[in-house]
Amino acid sequence: MIYVDADACPVKAEVEAVATRHGTAVAMVSNGGLRPSGNPLVEMVYVTEGPDEADKWIAERCGAGDVVITSDIPLASKAVSAGACVLKPNGEVLTERNVGQALATRDLMSDLRAADPFRQGGGKPFGKADRARFRDALERVVRQAKGS
Structure with missing residues (x-):
């Protein structure tokens, strides 16, 4: 099963294409x-409005052999702990080895933003190279999850 944290996910079409090629179910x-x-x-899953409701739904259900697509690092951490393979929309795979560092970096950046309310800017734009990297990474992790 592929679980997609879909509200702000820029790669929904790529997930659907790869899932179709492999006959893998998806929960958006x-x-x-x-x-x-x-x-x-x-399957389109609509959760109640509220902070992190989609994340909670995914975290309660994902496990070994599943793939979770998310940019949300706390959700990624829970999914990795549950045994799922986690992929960010830019193609970065989060594992037990690197999710702790990603969580610490997220917390640090949040603190820095809170300390400087005039801080401008954000992440870099999402481009074609990011989509291609994601598609390639998703192909790999779906094949691994299927054991082929």
């Missing part, structure tokens, strides 16, 4: 507002 989890997919492998 969001607070609503997403257009339903006609793909029978894709």
Whole structure:
């Protein structure tokens, strides 16, 4: 199963294409507002509004052999602990080895932003190279999860 933290996910179409190629079920989890997919492998899961409701839903269900797509580092940490393979939309794989560092970096950056309310900017734009890197990484982890 592929679980997608779908509200702000920029690679939903890539997930659906790879899942279709491999015959893998997908749960697109969001607070609503997403257009339903006609793909029978894709289940649209709408959770109640509120902070982290989609994350909680995914964390309660994912486990070994599953793939979780998210940019949310606390969710990634829970999913890794549950045995799932976690992939960020830029193709970065989060594992037991690096999720702790990612969580610490996230917390540090949050503290820095809170200390300087005039801080401008954000992340770099999401581009074609990021999509390609994600597609390649998802192909690899889906094949590994299927044992082929």
